[in-house]
Amino acid sequence: MKKHKLLPLSETMHYILLALREPLHGYAMMQKIEEMSAGSVRIAAGTMYGAIENLLKYHWISPVETHDTRRKVYQTTAEGLEILAVEQQRLQRILSLYEESDGHEKV
Amino acid sequence: MKKFKIFFDIEKEEQWLNHMLSNGWVCTNVSSSGFYTFKKTADLEQVIRIDYQQDLRREKRTNYKQLYEDFGWHSLKEKPYDGTYYWLKRKDGNDELFSDNDSTISKYKRLMKHSSNWVVLSFILLMIFYSNDHSYYFFNIKDAYFTPGLWDAKGFAFLFAFLFETPFAIMRIIPPWLFLATGSMYLFTYFRYRQSIQKLLE
Numbered sequence: 001m002k003k004h005k006l007l008p009l010s011e012t013m014h015y016i017l018l019a020l021r022e023p024l025h026g027y028a029m030m031q032k033i034e035e036m037s038a039g040s041v042r043i044a045a046g047t048m049y050g051a052i053e054n055l056l057k058y059h060w061i062s063p064v065e066t067h068d069t070r071r072k073v074y075q076t077t078a079e080g081l082e083i084l085a086v087e088q089q090r091l092q093r094i095l096s097l098y099e100e101s102d103g104h105e106k107v
Numbered sequence: 108m109k110k111f112k113i114f115f116d117i118e119k120e121e122q123w124l125n126h127m128l129s130n131g132w133v134c135t136n137v138s139s140s141g142f143y144t145f146k147k148t149a150d151l152e153q154v155i156r157i158d159y160q161q162d163l164r165r166e167k168r169t170n171y172k173q174l175y176e177d178f179g180w181h182s183l184k185e186k187p188y189d190g191t192y193y194w195l196k197r198k199d200g201n202d203e204l205f206s207d208n209d210s211t212i213s214k215y216k217r218l219m220k221h222s223s224n225w226v227v228l229s230f231i232l233l234m235i236f237y238s239n240d241h242s243y244y245f246f247n248i249k250d251a252y253f254t255p256g257l258w259d260a261k262g263f264a265f266l267f268a269f270l271f272e273t274p275f276a277i278m279r280i281i282p283p284w285l286f287l288a289t290g291s292m293y294l295f296t297y298f299r300y301r302q303s304i305q306k307l308l309e
Contacts, residue, residue: 012207027177045178046158046204049171050213070173 006058009087012051015041016061017084020076023064026052029074055080108132108145115292116299117157117191117218124155124193137184137193154202155183158192159218180204190221208307215300222297229290236283251276 006013015033024032030043043051052074055061060080064073076084114120124134124143132145133153163171172182175194179201183193196202205211249258254272257265 010207010209012209025177026174030178042201042206044201044203044206044210045175045180046214047206047210048178049174050205050210070169071177072170 004058004083006054007083007086008090009083011041012043012047013055014087015043016048016051016055017076017080020061020074020080023066023073023075025068025071025073027071110143110145111141112143113141115222116296117159118299118303121155121157124157128153128155133195134183134193137186139186139189150197152198154196154198156180156194156196156202156204158194158204159190159214159221160192161190161217161221163187163190190217212304212307215304219297219300222293222300225293226290226297229286229293233283233286233290236286248276248280251279 009017015037016029019029019032019036026045026048030048034042052061056063056074058079059077060083061074062077064075066073112123114123127134127145128148129151131148131151133148133150134143134155135146136144138144158175160171168185168187172185175192176182179199180194180196183195185192194204205214252258252269252272253275254268257268257272260268
């Protein structure tokens with residue numbers, strides 16, 4: 001199978017998919033991601049806009065109906081959650097390599 | 108205060124607007140003909156960023172603008188027909204529109220496409236001019252004067268005919284050179300954007 005263009009996920013995309021497991025609009029997403037990453041990831045407006053457009057294109061996130069007509073709210077789709085599961089496996093594999101080498105020698 | 112300036116490169120334009128800001132002049136309007144309106148300001152802690160987005164239809168544009176405004180940017184001017192959006196903000200340490208390499212590269216790619224479209228368009232227009240029957244005056248200015256026997260006329264008759272025909276001659280000579288100049292500038296800009304991507308990847 002050909003690897004998807006967005007895989008492995010960039011830090012920005014990864015955090016957005018994780019944050020959107022609950023419905024949020026762009027600015028709230030940025031705030032939540034800043035909190036999730038302990039202040040290390042602060043997504044700028046243009047990057048957020050482009051990432052949302054990109055993720056919508058692949059149906060990894062979708063708009064959610066709300067009464068706020070100006071701000072669009074999004075949520076990670078089932079497809080997006082599958083991508084997260086694949087990424088989790090990949091990262092777990094890498095983490096296990098760190099742990100293995102911890103037993104034998106210092107990294 | 109009004110200033111006239113033509114830019115092919117939006118990064119140069121952005122630099123200039125921020126330079127004006129640092130001298131206490133904040134841009135308040137940008138006209139499509141190249142006039143920039145400035146107003147005196149005491150607040151030097153502001154920053155201007157120019158964004159380039161293609162084809163933002165009405166609904167998408169509302170969404171796009173709302174998002175940027177939520178992030179603290181004030182719309183200074185939007186030119187949807189050529190895709191440029193001017194944003195102003197008080198400096199607070201998060202003064203860029205793009206926070207990662209991927210999205211910065213995408214921006215440069217959008218800009219490269221914009222420049223290359225202009226290069227192609229300019230050269231097509233140039234070809235149209237160059238391939239029609241009157242193309243010879245492209246290099247020979249005398250040929251752009253159509254008045255029969257003009258160059259054999261003398262004295263007042265010559266002067267009168269010459270001055271009469273000059274505006275028309277100019278109208279014949281200028282367009283092809285203008286297309287050539289525009290095309291070359293956009294070609295140059297195209298390579299500058301490409302260079303910016305390469306610098307990011309180093």
